[in-house]
Amino acid sequence: MASGELDPGDRSPRLLKIAEVADELGLTTRAVRYYEELGLLKPAARSEGSYRLFDDDDLERLRFIRGLRDDAGFSLAEIGRMLEDEEARERNRARFRTTTDLEERRTILRDALIRVDRQHVSLLGKADRIAAMISEVESRRDHLQRHLADLEAGRTPRHADPGS
Amino acid sequence: MASGELDPGDRSPRLLKIAEVADELGLTTRAVRYYEELGLLKPAARSEGSYRLFDDDDLERLRFIRGLRDDAGFSLAEIGRMLEDEEARERNRARFRTTTDLEERRTILRDALIRVDRQHVSLLGKADRIAAMISEVESRRDHLQRHLADLEAGRTPRHADPGS
């Protein structure tokens, strides 16, 4: 292979510069640097001239951050705590692979489960409360639709009121 | 009935002062005033000495605001837009009650439906994205739990790894 630029078995050692990352994820370079400042992220590498270089895991992580921020509305501080849990999980993975002691493995797994459960509960709480608001809105919608159907059918509704 | 403090047929004409409202809803008085500043809310009345006085509708409205802010993570600007829709809906209710023209009633109802649908879609979008994050977390959880069950049963897992 001449210069190794398109090896099909290549484990995508493609590293992106900050603007490419930001562009890809719909963030700004400033935001990405800010997340690093806060310790939410550490780019895979730096170039010779200290340019930040990001790999696929970094992109994953940034997507996760963006999701928690935009979709779930968590603060960067909360996200930070979640990611610390993720990191503890990663460290556990490493320890897990290097031990053969069954009891230690059980401990590591139980620990990981607790951490994942925390994120789970956190998200379920959000989901529940949003679901409650949705059903509230839906009941208003249904109410309106019944009235409208009554009118369309030429019927006189039992009580005329588009709200409630 | 002596002093009318517990008339069962009473339409609760009880008006609350700002600290009572804040206390009831877990907000601060500053926040409530700020929401009024932004036009999200207008207290039902003012006392002789211009104390703000809130009625049950105001409390409802504040609960809605709090829900959209805390649970759904909307900005106060977005909430403002939603509440403008609510107000248009209220105006429509008034118009609806004073008209007998069926065509106008249909128009008002359809308008109200569109507004409610906008809130609906907005919330469903949030719910979807959160659901996606939840199932991501759940699959990690399940994975962990299978490994743990394997270990508890003394079996050797097919691949030892506490991560995703």
Place this chain on the structure above:
DNA sequence: GTCAACCTTAACGTGCACGGCAAGGTTTGA
């Protein structure tokens, strides 16, 4: 009436999540 506990407006302060420079170093294509 009077006093503590509440309220008012007005104003400035604060934490978060970046935005937007400046002053310089790095990459890269022609």
Place this chain on the structure above:
DNA sequence: TCAAACCTTGCCGTGCACGTTAAGGTTGAC
């Protein structure tokens, strides 16, 4: 090799959502 286009750190600025303080007016129990 050299200029345009990128990147770096550093630092001050900004919008949002309030917190806090100041200076005073209002309420309600005594």
